[in-house]
Amino acid sequence: MEKIILDCDPGHDDAIAILLAAGNPNIDLLGITTVSGNHNVENTTRNALAVCTAYGVKVPVAKGSPGPMIADQVLAIEIHGETGLDGPVLPPASFDLDKRHAVDFIIETVMAHEPKTVTLVPVGPYTNIGLAIRKEPRIIERVKRVVAMGGAYTRGNITPAAEFNIYADAEAADVMFRANWDVTMIGLDLTQTQALATPDLQNRVRAIGGSISKFVLDIWEFIATTHGGLLQIDYPAIHDACCVAALIDPTIITTEKADIRVETAGRWTRGMTVCNFEKMGGMHHFGGTASEQTDFRHTVAMKLDHPKFCDLIVDSLERLTKQKT
Ligand code: BDR
Ligand code: CA
Numbered sequence: 001m002e003k004i005i006l007d008c009d010p011g012h013d014d015a016i017a018i019l020l021a022a023g024n025p026n027i028d029l030l031g032i033t034t035v036s037g038n039h040n041v042e043n044t045t046r047n048a049l050a051v052c053t054a055y056g057v058k059v060p061v062a063k064g065s066p067g068p069m070i071a072d073q074v075l076a077i078e079i080h081g082e083t084g085l086d087g088p089v090l091p092p093a094s095f096d097l098d099k100r101h102a103v104d105f106i107i108e109t110v111m112a113h114e115p116k117t118v119t120l121v122p123v124g125p126y127t128n129i130g131l132a133i134r135k136e137p138r139i140i141e142r143v144k145r146v147v148a149m150g151g152a153y154t155r156g157n158i159t160p161a162a163e164f165n166i167y168a169d170a171e172a173a174d175v176m177f178r179a180n181w182d183v184t185m186i187g188l189d190l191t192q193t194q195a196l197a198t199p200d201l202q203n204r205v206r207a208i209g210g211s212i213s214k215f216v217l218d219i220w221e222f223i224a225t226t227h228g229g230l231l232q233i234d235y236p237a238i239h240d241a242c243c244v245a246a247l248i249d250p251t252i253i254t255t256e257k258a259d260i261r262v263e264t265a266g267r268w269t270r271g272m273t274v275c276n277f278e279k280m281g282g283m284h285h286f287g288g289t290a291s292e293q294t295d296f297r298h299t300v301a302m303k304l305d306h307p308k309f310c311d312l313i314v315d316s317l318e319r320l321t322k323q324k325t
Contacts, residue, residue, distance in 0.1 A: 002247045003028045003117055003144075005106055007064070008240065009037030009124030010047040010085055012223045016216060016313070017123055017240035018048065022057040023316025026248050030109055030118065031060040033102035037124035037168055038076045039084025041066045044124070047085040049093030055212055056324055064102025065127040068169035076164055079226045087222025088215050102128045107136040116144045119247060122176070123149040123240035125165050130172030133179055145182040147243045151260070151273030152188040153300060157231060162271030163188050166262060170271045174262040177273075177298065185260060185273065186246065186301040190253065191239035194304040197224075198235050201310045208314070210321045238313070242304065245312050252312070254303040257296040261286060275300055 006021055006029060008014040021029045032052070034045040045063040052061060067073045080086065098105055106128060110118050120143055122129050129146070132139055150165035150173065158164045166173040177183060197220045205213050223236040231237075246253045256277055263272040276284050278296035286294075 001026055001028050002119055003030050003113065004119045004121050004247065005031050005033060005109060007033045007035060007120065007122040007124060007128050008048065009035050009044040010051060011038040011044060011080055011124065012085060012219045013238050013240040014123055015051050015085060015219060016238055017244050018051055018057060019055060019212065019320060020241045020244045020313055020316045023320040024248050024312065027244065029059045031062060031105055033062045033064050033105055033128055035064045035102065035124045035128050036067050036073060037165065038080040040075065043084040045097065046093060049095065050090035053094045054091050055320055060098040060105065062098040062100050062102040062105035065131060068125060068127055068172065069130050070171045071169060074168045078230060081222065088218035103131045103135060106132045107139055110139045110142050115142050119144045120146045121243045122146065123243055125168035126172040126176045127169045130169065130175040133175055140179045140181050143181055145184065147184045147186065147247055149186050149191060149240045149243050151185045153273065153275040154189050157188055157192065159271065161269040166273055167271030170262055170264045174264050177260050177262055184255065184299040184301065186242045187273065190301045190304050191242050192233060192237045194306060195238045195242050195309060196235040197238055201313065204310065204314050205317060208317055208321055212317055212321050212324065216317060241313065245309050246301065248312055249308060252305045252308050253301045255299045255301055258298050258300045259294050259296050260298040
């Protein structure tokens with residue numbers, strides 16, 4: 001059983017990550033924390049609460065940072081719409097927020113559990129994670145691991161070089177990648193080209209029937225217009241759920257070891273995740289000299305087993321649908 005805190009900015013694919021986690025018996029969802037990203041934190045928090053209300057997800061939801069650690073705020077309204085979750089119709093949220101700020105929720109939850117038992121799953125800008133490290137650095141050795149959606153080793157989606165979650169708070173991402181803990185980066189190279197809601201997956205979700213199935217189909221119907229139109233992706237990308245899937249079944253992704261650095265100063269490359277892969281045989285050195293070299297302690301997701309990924313999504317949605325009826 002993987003104990004996780006899902007730090008998110010719902011967000012269409014964030015909502016699917018919530019449902020995948022809530023519906024899988026091997027995930028113990030300790031809480032959901034929200035952050036400004038796809039929309040402002042008021043909207044992402046309302047969306048998280050509304051999803052939990054509508055589909056019976058009974059976990060604490062803690063509202064987090066209203067903006068990046070240092071940079072000006074960047075939102076993804078052109079992708080996720082005016083509410084941050086345009087398309088599906090959700091009921092008003094009917095339960096209260098956790099009283100703690102997300103940063104305190106993360107720190108207190110991690111410190112209250114046995115060492116190396118809680119995994120952080122940030123799938124929005126990493127502001128809450130960066131602030132939590134600054135406020136209580138002991139979480140670094142206490143956390144089991146971090147499995148994050150963000151970054152890319154090939155090309156970005158908000159700039160040619162940068163992926164949105166990193167670009168939106170590059171300083172927080174820098175803090176997160178420099179911390180001495182186990183980080184797996186599940187970036188666009190996997191999520192935007194391989195984790196797609198293909199017609200076959202959509203048909204399987206349609207066959208489930210009921211309100212959860214309709215919600216997910218409405219998500220994909222909306223996001224197909226912006227992913228297809230602006231980003232030219234063939235089918236909706238289910239970015240954030242990949243992190244949860246990889247925790248449920250690690251064989252779902254193949255990985256490589258690398259040393260990842262976040263570009264915070266580049267004129268054209270701010271927010272880029274520069275990956276020095278171990279497979280390069282140690283040929284590349286940051287700064288050009290061997291003395292700049294570090295260990296290859298990060299993990300980068302390379303390939304997704306799409307059929308297994310789809311099975312997990314369908315399985316969670318079926319379980320949640322049965323629980324509801
Ligand atoms: C990431 O940005 C957001 O739009 C998605 O929710 C995902 O977390 C993809 O770049
Ligand atoms: Ca997200």
